Amino acid sequence: xxxxxxxxxxxxxxxxxxxxxxxxxxxxxxxxxxxxxxxxxxxxxxxxxxxxxxxxxxxxxxxxxxxxxxxxxxxxxxxxxxxxxxxxxxxxxxxxxxxxxxxxxxxxxxxxxxxxxxxxxxxxxxxxxxxxxxxxxxxxxxxxxxxxxxxxxxxxxxxxxxxxxxxxxxxxxxxxxxxxxxxxxxxxxxxxxxxxxxxxxxxxxxxxxxxxxxxxxxxxxxxxxxxxxxxxxxxxxxxxxxxxxxxxxxxxxxxxxxxxxxxxxxxxxxxxxxxxxxxxxxxxxxxxxxxxxxxxxxxxxxxxxxxxxxxxxxxxxxxxxxxxxxxxxxxxxxxxxxxxxxxxxxxxxxxxxxxxxxx
Amino acid sequence: xxxxxxxxxxxxxxxxxxxxxxxxxxxxxxxxxxxxxxxxxxxxxxxxxxxxxxxxxxxxxxxxxxxxxxxxxxxxxxxxxxxxxxxxxxxxxxxxxxxxxxxxxxxxxxxxxxxxxxxxxxxxxxxxxxxxxxxxxxxxxxxxxxxxxxxxxxxxxxxxxxxxxxxxxxxxxxxxxxxxxxxxxxxxxxxxxxxxxxxxxxxxxxxxxxxxxxxxxxxxxxxxxxxxxxxxxxxxxxxxxxxxxxxxxxxxxxxxxxxxxxxxxxxxxxxxxxxxxxxxxxxxxxxxxxxxxxxxxxxxxxxxxxxxxxxxxxxxxxxxxxxxxxxxxxxxxxxxxxxxxxxxxxxxxxxxxxxxxxx
Numbered sequence: 001x002x003x004x005x006x007x008x009x010x011x012x013x014x015x016x017x018x019x020x021x022x023x024x025x026x027x028x029x030x031x032x033x034x035x036x037x038x039x040x041x042x043x044x045x046x047x048x049x050x051x052x053x054x055x056x057x058x059x060x061x062x063x064x065x066x067x068x069x070x071x072x073x074x075x076x077x078x079x080x081x082x083x084x085x086x087x088x089x090x091x092x093x094x095x096x097x098x099x100x101x102x103x104x105x106x107x108x109x110x111x112x113x114x115x116x117x118x119x120x121x122x123x124x125x126x127x128x129x130x131x132x133x134x135x136x137x138x139x140x141x142x143x144x145x146x147x148x149x150x151x152x153x154x155x156x157x158x159x160x161x162x163x164x165x166x167x168x169x170x171x172x173x174x175x176x177x178x179x180x181x182x183x184x185x186x187x188x189x190x191x192x193x194x195x196x197x198x199x200x201x202x203x204x205x206x207x208x209x210x211x212x213x214x215x216x217x218x219x220x221x222x223x224x225x226x227x228x229x230x231x232x233x234x235x236x237x238x239x240x241x242x243x244x245x246x247x248x249x250x251x252x253x254x255x256x257x258x259x260x261x262x263x264x265x266x267x268x269x270x271x272x273x274x275x276x277x278x279x280x281x282x283x284x285x286x287x288x289x290x291x292x293x294x295x296x297x298x299x300x301x302x303x304x305x306x307x308x309x310x311x312x313x314x315x316x317x318x319x320x321x322x323x324x325x326x327x328x329x330x331x332x333x334x335x336x337x338x339x340x341x342x343x344x345x346x347x348x349x350x351x352x353x354x355x356x357x358x359x
Numbered sequence: 360x361x362x363x364x365x366x367x368x369x370x371x372x373x374x375x376x377x378x379x380x381x382x383x384x385x386x387x388x389x390x391x392x393x394x395x396x397x398x399x400x401x402x403x404x405x406x407x408x409x410x411x412x413x414x415x416x417x418x419x420x421x422x423x424x425x426x427x428x429x430x431x432x433x434x435x436x437x438x439x440x441x442x443x444x445x446x447x448x449x450x451x452x453x454x455x456x457x458x459x460x461x462x463x464x465x466x467x468x469x470x471x472x473x474x475x476x477x478x479x480x481x482x483x484x485x486x487x488x489x490x491x492x493x494x495x496x497x498x499x500x501x502x503x504x505x506x507x508x509x510x511x512x513x514x515x516x517x518x519x520x521x522x523x524x525x526x527x528x529x530x531x532x533x534x535x536x537x538x539x540x541x542x543x544x545x546x547x548x549x550x551x552x553x554x555x556x557x558x559x560x561x562x563x564x565x566x567x568x569x570x571x572x573x574x575x576x577x578x579x580x581x582x583x584x585x586x587x588x589x590x591x592x593x594x595x596x597x598x599x600x601x602x603x604x605x606x607x608x609x610x611x612x613x614x615x616x617x618x619x620x621x622x623x624x625x626x627x628x629x630x631x632x633x634x635x636x637x638x639x640x641x642x643x644x645x646x647x648x649x650x651x652x653x654x655x656x657x658x659x660x661x662x663x664x665x666x667x668x669x670x671x672x673x674x675x676x677x678x679x680x681x682x683x684x685x686x687x688x689x690x691x692x693x694x695x696x697x698x699x700x701x702x703x704x705x706x707x708x709x710x711x712x713x714x715x716x717x718x
Contacts, residue, residue: 087613230589
């Protein structure tokens, strides 16, 4: 069985056939085929060029059938065989993969829990709202107080900034109870079940301990950065903590892998329920087309797209119109700029989202 | 205390100051500074633009002092704060970091063991030799037989192809004893202490179990791919198995981080004794300048540079002249093309390296 992977390759028409074959070999046996004397390896293991299409701008779309048997059951090996060595070659972008049922069954966990959270938040149909705890450098109590003020505005999710880790000035074990308590105080006031999403970092031992602490603190959500923690660690974590809603952060995701594939398909494949990504029109350069595809891909897995990265309250309507209601809109710094008016500004945000009439 | 990190940024002269400040903020507090009301965060946590130099080709070298306190003790967080979100921006390359003693002390393990291996192999001064077990898809016994034939040529190191993982057709637990036994048979014949370097994959649990199996099989070396396993996992593994020599493979290393930094500095920082990289003149596009810097950076940590990726016996002399003797030359596919003459071809390789007179 083979997984069709599409690479976009810069090449001339006369070179592309050889270049395509080169990628097929690099991503499978990685050696000259004339040195392989086992026929089964040549037929069953070596990548097969299935199609080459001229994209018309000096690039070609090359579809290669990669042998599923080379992937094993580890999500890290999936990355390795999809793009490991070829990631080092500047003329190639991994554009898309056609996820087979077999691969999905191997990796994805059986149920995602966003629907359940929607229900608890009485948000059956509207878009969801989120903000972020920043800046790092604040002591846990101050982060807890900030979490409370954001939650007073009735936000659905309040996540850690991805820079919050286990630093001396803010230990994970101190920070999580403080932020959870801050949000709990607000929830008693608002009645809205705002969820705190702590960012987990470190190796699998650390991730496990932090996820357990989050769970023991009564939290339902966690955030991980798969490109930093490693796909294998995230895969293990989401299986073990299958009752937690998993947010994936794109930190270190700047490879030559199309973002709509990496964030929109691969992150949900290994277990993300919500995928944070830098939306068009913010501080990052993703195009509208990339963002739309990314969001659609994520929803195809039952995962919520979370546009972020410099979103503003002033643009909320436009962003919602673009992404539709099956979206979680994350506004971080722009809300924090309200300073002493953070609860009020957060409430304006949540009301605007709830009242939005889609164009 | 601050870590100076240099980014190469595409920008116009009128934009670069704002762009540099944007990176300094993105890689620290990631929010508008006017929303930060704690003076200590502004002075001690926010990244500081220390220098901007025009590189003359539409790019600028921007040096930013990143607060060491934001890094904590996790190598994943090191990556996160160096380049996490900025990796998503196409106009920026992380070019270099000036590793402080503090950071080195935090991360690197106290002793690397290449010198000891050199001694055991009676290779005090000459370059070291290596080859790779391929193709994946072969059963463990066949890989073991191939390992034996390569080792009969007197190679110093025989590593797994990085595609060998824990696949159905070749389970790690079956493969490692077979390859180790094959090499042991050859060692009894040659008297040369050829070392087998198995590739470890999967999450930290898997990595630990595989490293333990390698150690229990009497092996001294292991290989990991930090960009797939994750920096945090590699950091934990090399600490726990500090007696093993660690090879780092660059799979999935194709980010906008200069290879001489990523492979030459960061891989050794987290514990690599030998760093495999795609040398100029092979299947990959690294320039001679990149390769030279990478090799020099690695040696600065006491790590051996291992040029690879399409090296050939015919080019051995030229490659050795370029890199010098403090190098491990890895020739994979080209040796395997000798097929039934693999032991003889491997011996020609090892003799050529031993006899090489540097230009």
